[in-house]
Amino acid sequence: MKPVPRPTPETRPFWDGAAAGQLRIQRCLACERHYFYPRPGCPRCGSDQVEWVTASGRGTLYSYVINHRPAPGFEDETPYAIAVVELEEGVRMMTNLVGIEPTPENLPLDLPLRVVFEQRGEVWIPLWEVAR
Template sequence: MTASRKPVPKPTPDTQPFWDGTAAGELRVQRCAACSRHCFYPRPSCPACGSGELEWITASGRATLYSYVINHRPAPGFEDDGPYAIAVVELEEGVRMMTNIVGVEITPENLELDMPLQVVFEKRGDMHLPLFEPTGAGL
């Protein structure tokens, strides 16, 4: 199976809540109880104010397309995908994360920066990855 060759993330104690979230169909990020800013990737203290009072919240799943490349030289496991978009999206909560764009033919014309996106989850191995599709694409 080609799909099984795609890299599967392995949680660590600090990231387990994020991956528990994706398994439950939720996109979870941390929020600082002291300054209310969100942060991603998971960490023990707020990079903005230094507080250690971080709590996990469930993000809306809404995002915009911040930047991307369309990769024509596939990584192992991605050979059958055709050129695919490796993107960085900006969540409504203000943090950014890497992802793939799905639910649309991957062309520069179809991928306009700042277009609205929504999270979807793809099962890979025992894990669930947050991917993003144009808003309304799955409806």
């Protein structure tokens, strides 16, 4: 069984968005920069004046590793790609790639991607696939 994240009060808007099919990230109202992972203050300027926004759901492959030694719950899925995706909004998110054979030939950097969601327990997990 794959691990299931536990939403906290700080991350609840992210998980509620995922359940609604939306990728939500935070934006600082002071410096107007987007950021991810969820937290109460801007990591750039320190302001606590932040809001949740719906991201475009589009990004590009920034980096990846092909994992051949599965984590618990992923035994039947090796090999799989663990990736860092750069969103159009400029933030990076660690995730898994789905719907593509994880080989270096299939995963050129800057590959256009789009978010998809997988239900896992009571939460929906954002994953990324090749944008078509």
